Amino acid sequence: MSKVIRNGTIVTADRTWKADVLVQHDKIIAIGHDLHADHEIDATGCYVMPGGIDPHTHLEMPFMGTYSSDDFESGTRAALSGGTTMVIDFCLGDPGGSLLDAIKRWDNKSTRACCDYSFHMAITWWGEQVFNEMPEVIERGITSFKHFMAYKGALMVNDDEMYSSFQRCAELGGLPMVHAENGDVVAQMQAKLLAEGNNGPEGHAYSRPPEVEGEATNRAIMIADMAGVPLYVVHTSCEQSHEAIRRARQKGMRVYGEPLIQHLVLDEGEYANPDWDHAARRVMSPPFRNKQHQDSLWAGLSAGSLQVVATDHCAFTTEQKRTGVGDFTKIPNGTGGLEDRMPVLWTYGVGRGRLTMNEFVAVTSTNPAKIFGMYPKKGAIVEGADADIVVWDPEKKKTITAKNQQSAIDYNVFEGIEVKGLPKYVLSRGEIAVDNFEVKAKPGHGEFVAREARGPVSQALSQWKEVVAPRKVERSGIPASGV
């Protein structure tokens, strides 16, 4: 069946213009005027944008002795209800285990996804098996590799492992990613705080100051440069980390930074709340920062030194959070946000003049599609692209509340915030998933998206590294050894 989205204004990362969009089955087949179809969607007064892509989620993730509570069904339903039509989740192998086994587990988990999805592969240890399995991971379309520099004793890898993995990524055209916090320093700060009796959720923030993030970001950037590979820094939360990324980019290094919607609008004052549950629900790594750091992140998005806004959606219920009563290091780290990323970013970004509409599309959709090797299949309104489309009503308002959310958890970190700008219709590969603000997502509709390795940036960097590679100086008349 064909559909036409009529009377709207198309907004992409580089243009804004009035035209209709014709969809046949799962693809956009024409953009123009006087287009006809079996079904009409009226976009009068609305913007027609590429569906959001959240490249940082943890659905049903085994972590800190439990599993995150949103699975691929509830998580992707939440995504669609907020205008996000694709997620990239982290496939997590056991330290010492097979990457390919981990993919099987993630394949099984994702069968009821309501929107399209892909995976990043986490590298939680290094050895011959990982080295040998990485090419097959890439052949399956999983082309980005995550390294945790924090969570000592669990997911953390050391510099030696990271450098080996980055070099392998450079050979294969994969994109390394880092969770940049100095896990050794965090572990010692946690122990000190606990020994001093500082055991509440605020201790989590004290144990992870911006310096531990800035140091790790800088270290990862230098290691990536030595390995000759681009780098994507997840959840960039502070000026120290942003500054390292900005400086590297000014030197021509290929580094990307990803602020989260939580860090852009929520601040460290949340941890001072006298209600233990309120503070613990907001425990995530890195923690929320102060207003100066927020300003730095917003500036980075408009200046182009930061490229993507994600959520790191990793939702735990209040009951799960309470595992950490009396010891903040046991509070499962993570917050939700999938459903709220686009409306909150629109309200605080476009609504206040901190982002243009085109920048909004770039950071929520087009940039992640390009960086992660799936553009213009995703992240674009062009003929031949997947019909992942949001019809955005800029006048529609709601007050965010856990009572009406799709996520499976019992609270929302954005509770009480009024947003203006919401998805009226959402198409997921041509299927209507939100119809006049009503969620109609279908479990099982989502498909795995295989992504391309060795994109243009990776190719250019490899070429440059080859140009400047060390070369032996050929000499005639070498003097005899002095020995």
Ligand SMILES: NC(=O)NCCC(=O)O
């Ligand atoms: N961010 C967080 O606190 N939890 C999810 C896992 C991670 O990304 O570090």
Ligand SMILES: [Zn+2]
């Ligand atoms: Zn992380």
Ligand SMILES: [Zn+2]
């Ligand atoms: Zn994460």
